[in-house]
Each structure stands twice: as C-alpha cells, then as structure tokens.
Amino acid sequence: MKISAVIPAYNNAAFLRAAIASVRNQSHQVDEIIVVDDGSVDNTETVIADLGSDIVYHRQDNQGPSAARNQGISLANGDWIAFLDADDQWTPDKIAKQLQVLQTHPALRLIAGDMAEIDTDNRLLTASVLDKHGLSEKFSQLAGAPVPNALAALVAKNFIPTGTVLVSKAALYEACLFNPTIRFGEDLELWAKIAAKHPISCLPDTLMLRRQHGNNATQASERMLVDLTRVMDSLARQIGPELRAQGVSPDDLVSRAFWTLGYWYFNNGARTDARSAFRSSLTRKANAPALLYLIASQLTPGAIAAVRAVKQRLIGH
Incomplete structure (x- = not known):
C-alpha cells in the first residue's frame, strides 16, 4: 500500500513550509509528496525548491482547487491519496490512526476525521469542528467503524474536511474525481458519490489544523x-x-x-x-x-x- 500526499497551492507560500513539515513529521510516513502550484504569483516555486528534491512539483495555469487536486491525483503513484491544503497542517499521527482503522475495517474506501481551527499565528480558534456541529459523540461511538447511511448523513451535513481525507485512488476515479466546474461544494459531491458505493468512516480524532484567514473562501455568498x-x-x-x-x-x-x-x-x-x-x-x-x-x-x-x-x-x- 502506497500513500501519496496531494497539496494544491495558490499564493500560500507563507504557510507552505509548515504544511509540508506536518506531512514529513508523520509517525507513519507517506510515500510521496506532490505539490500542484495552481498559478501562484508569490514565491511558492522558490519555497518548494528550498525544501528538497523529494517533492514532486507541478506548476499549471490557475484553474481552481478541484483541477489542482485532480492533477495531483493523476501524478500520484500511490494507491491511496491524502489531501492537504497548502495553508493547513496535519497532526503528527494522522496517517497512522487512519491506517489502524483501515486494518480493522478493510472494506473502507474513505477515512476522514475531525479538525481544529487555528489563526495565522497558530493560535487555537476551535478545538473540534465536529463538536462545534454537535457530531463528535456520534463519531466517538462509531470509533472508526463505517458510518451507517453515510450518504444521507453527508447530504444533511458535510462532515468530511478535505484535508483529513485518506481515500482509495480507485474510488476517486470511479467517482470521476473533483468537478472542476463547481467551486463550492465540489468536495461534498465527490464524497457523496463515493459514499453511495463504498463504506466510509470519520474518526473523532483531530487529524488536521485548518488555518482561518482572510483568503478562506468559506463565507456564505451567492456563488x-x-x-x-x-x-x-x-x-x-x-x-x-x-x-x-x-x-x-x-x-x-x-x-x-x-x-x-x-x-x-x-x-x-x-x-x-x-x-x-x-x-x-x-x-x-x-x-x-x-x-x-x-x-x-x-x-x-x-x-x-x-x-x-x-x-x-x-x-x-
């Protein structure tokens, strides 16, 4: 089993070192790190060059995060894909915890988890997003087991942060990858299509630190x-x-x-x-x-x- 970490990057050079360090510091190492530079105009390329030749770097014209992630998937040699945005960080045992659950429940094809939120100075803003939405008890009781009626649960409330996901590459291709024509909710569409065909899981453990800053495109809007x-x-x-x-x-x-x-x-x-x-x-x-x-x-x-x-x-x- 090989795991590829796919990191789309767009003008996040200031946080990229910390993101990649969080991947390299995993207690269970991934097999490759792929950074897809989605047309950045900052010094993303220079930062990657300084971080070593083991990183697979691909630069493309700006096409949005879905296209960047899809490109990363196409470049990946791993049969499992783990996503991380360039301004976020994994917790040190993220991959290890997911592999432990996969060993217990080998039919799983997607394993996500909880996340915390931090600010640009790494100060904690939200300790548990699952708890914030009243979902932590549900997933604590499941303890990594497949989510019952996961598709219905997902369309009621998307409980899967993309940066926590470890997913089978075959399942991604079966679901036709991320839809690049949709800017908001493209992750929900993909996870739902996977959940319609395969067991999925969400751990109650914090697997990612999501950084909140002015460039986050998460506020309610017409688009x-x-x-x-x-x-x-x-x-x-x-x-x-x-x-x-x-x-x-x-x-x-x-x-x-x-x-x-x-x-x-x-x-x-x-x-x-x-x-x-x-x-x-x-x-x-x-x-x-x-x-x-x-x-x-x-x-x-x-x-x-x-x-x-x-x-x-x-x-x-």
Whole structure:
C-alpha cells in the first residue's frame, strides 16, 4: 500500500513550509509528496525548491482547487491519496490512526476525521469542528467503524474536511474525481458519490489544523448557494436510487437548495433572481415556503417592509 500526499497551492507560500513539515513529521510516513502550484504569483516555486528534491512539483495555469487536486491525483503513484491544503497542517499521527482503522475495517474506501481551527499565528480558534456541529459523540461511538447511511448523513451535513481525507485512488476515479466546474461544494459531491458505493468512516480524532484567514473562501455568498443547487442537482441525477435507498428524496434536496438560494436573494433585495429560484424550487417539489416567498417577492419593497413590520410585532407579542 502506497500513500501519496496531494497539496494544491495558490499564493500560500507563507504557510507552505509548515504544511509540508506536518506531512514529513508523520509517525507513519507517506510515500510521496506532490505539490500542484495552481498559478501562484508569490514565491511558492522558490519555497518548494528550498525544501528538497523529494517533492514532486507541478506548476499549471490557475484553474481552481478541484483541477489542482485532480492533477495531483493523476501524478500520484500511490494507491491511496491524502489531501492537504497548502495553508493547513496535519497532526503528527494522522496517517497512522487512519491506517489502524483501515486494518480493522478493510472494506473502507474513505477515512476522514475531525479538525481544529487555528489563526495565522497558530493560535487555537476551535478545538473540534465536529463538536462545534454537535457530531463528535456520534463519531466517538462509531470509533472508526463505517458510518451507517453515510450518504444521507453527508447530504444533511458535510462532515468530511478535505484535508483529513485518506481515500482509495480507485474510488476517486470511479467517482470521476473533483468537478472542476463547481467551486463550492465540489468536495461534498465527490464524497457523496463515493459514499453511495463504498463504506466510509470519520474518526473523532483531530487529524488536521485548518488555518482561518482572510483568503478562506468559506463565507456564505451567492456563488456558494448557486453551486449548492448544482451539487444537489448532480447528486439527484447521478445517485438518485442510492439516495432514495437511504430515505432521502433527491427532489427534496434540489428543491431545498433552490429555496435557500431564493431566500438569500430575497433578503438581499434581488427580487427577480429570488422569483426565479423559488420557481425552480417549486418545479422540483411543491412546498409552501417557496410558494409564499414567490408571492412575497412580487410585492413592492414598501409592502415587503410593512409585512415584515407586522411579523415582528406579532413575534413580539
């Protein structure tokens, strides 16, 4: 069994040394480190050159993290892939803990884990993201065993941080790798397609330190919510039977994603876009919230403000 660490890098030279050191300091060494420089304009290439000739370095025009990770997978000689972003770090026994679980549960094809969050000065911000989302007890009880109905759990809440993943390369190719046309949620789409076919696991142990800084593209935005509709539509089309087998309606997933997008537009005053999103929600599945907000989005701004004022007064009473 060979393990390849794949690190996409885009203008993160300041943190790259720490990321690679965290890979080299593993209690169980990986077999190769691959850095895909996704068109950086900082001194990423110089940093890599200083870190030794054992690193596989590939530079390409900027195409986004999905394309960079896919390129890293294609360059990998390992039959298992471990991902790490250039501004994050693994904990020292990350790989060892995952291999121990794989030995106990050899049918697993993806093993993820918990992560902590740090700032640019390595100060701890969040000790456990699983605990933050109320999931740590669930995965503690499983102790590395395959997650029951993992696909349904994933589409309810993506519990897999990409930088904690150790995954079979064959499973990645079976699921057609990361979708480079989706910028937000492309990881969920891929993990869900793998979970539809294979057992997966999530350890309660902290396997990664994720760095929070101004360049993180994780804040709610129009683009993120648009991409969520595309992710859910993709899953509905590609793994609809598997979703239904785990009690999840594919149409519900898509309808809720469009409702969420419409609500974002509505709150931001983009009533034309809101109407379009609410109509898409209703097209996938009839639902009262989308219908009510579709009607509301056709009111004038003054009328909407009046309705909100009445609502607030009613809530106050």
